[in-house]
Amino acid sequence: GQQLNQSPQSMFIQEGEDVSMNCTSSSIFNTWLWYKQDPGEGPVLLIALYKAGELTSNGRLTAQFGITRKDSFLNISASIPSDVGIYFCAGPRYSNYQLIWGAGTKLIIKP
Amino acid sequence: DGGITQSPKYLFRKEGQNVTLSCEQNLNHDAMYWYRQDPGQGLRLIYYSQIVNDFQKGDIAEGYSVSREKKESFPLTVTSAQKNPTAFYLCASLAGGYRAGELFFGEGSRLTVL
Numbered sequence: 001g002q003q004l005n006q007s008p009q010s011m012f013i014q015e016g017e018d019v020s021m022n023c024t025s026s027s028i029f030n031t032w033l034w035y036k037q038d039p040g041e042g043p044v045l046l047i048a049l050y051k052a053g054e055l056t057s058n059g060r061l062t063a064q065f066g067i068t069r070k071d072s073f074l075n076i077s078a079s080i081p082s083d084v085g086i087y088f089c090a091g092p093r094y095s096n097y098q099l100i101w102g103a104g105t106k107l108i109i110k111p
Numbered sequence: 112d113g114g115i116t117q118s119p120k121y122l123f124r125k126e127g128q129n130v131t132l133s134c135e136q137n138l139n140h141d142a143m144y145w146y147r148q149d150p151g152q153g154l155r156l157i158y159y160s161q162i163v164n165d166f167q168k169g170d171i172a173e174g175y176s177v178s179r180e181k182k183e184s185f186p187l188t189v190t191s192a193q194k195n196p197t198a199f200y201l202c203a204s205l206a207g208g209y210r211a212g213e214l215f216f217g218e219g220s221r222l223t224v225l
Contacts, residue, residue, distance in 0.1 A: 042217050103151065
């Protein structure tokens with residue numbers, strides 16, 4: 001069945017560093033979504049991608065919809081302490097009413 | 112402000128007890144969802160409802176039940192049949208239109224079985 005593989009599983013970074021993470025699948029997706037979850041909270045949508053090759057920015061965040069439609073990338077530039085949390089990729093499964101989720105990339109900033 | 116309200120935020124239950132988690136939204140969204148989150152895993156779908164008085168099982172519906180009597184409300188009952196209920200539960204609703212998956216989430220309810 002459909003699966004989303006996110007990597008890395010976790011990242012330890014210094015404040016000010018750039019961050020890259022990705023999400024891959026053996027299946028084609030028509031939509032890629034990136035969410036962020038702060039500790040003890042629900043996820044919040046960061047960026048939605050609807051077209052292969054699309055590159056979209058939201059402040060210091062940039063996400064790309066892979067040209068093969070089987071992957072997506074999220075970059076964070078000049079990380080700050082409030083960037084800590086878990087980043088999830090997700091895509092629709094069967095219909096727009098259901099999503100399949102990656103396991104998440106946990107971002108931790110070194111003191 | 113519009114949003115999704117989950118309650119309680121923390122809940123402790125003894126084995127064998129049923130518990131009900133509340134989810135209310137004032138976003139006027141038709142579709143609502145319940146997810147379960149365990150450490151190191153993605154979100155797993157328990158139940159979802161596209162419209163009032165209708166709901167469908169997700170991937171892990173066993174041991175859970177829901178109702179959708181009002182558009183604003185989608186309560187989840189964790190029954191004694193759920194073998195491992197300790198988890199973080201998230202309720203969400205879906206913005207309308209053709210665009211997939213732009214879910215709005217509540218703050219979650221953490222259930223611990225003692």
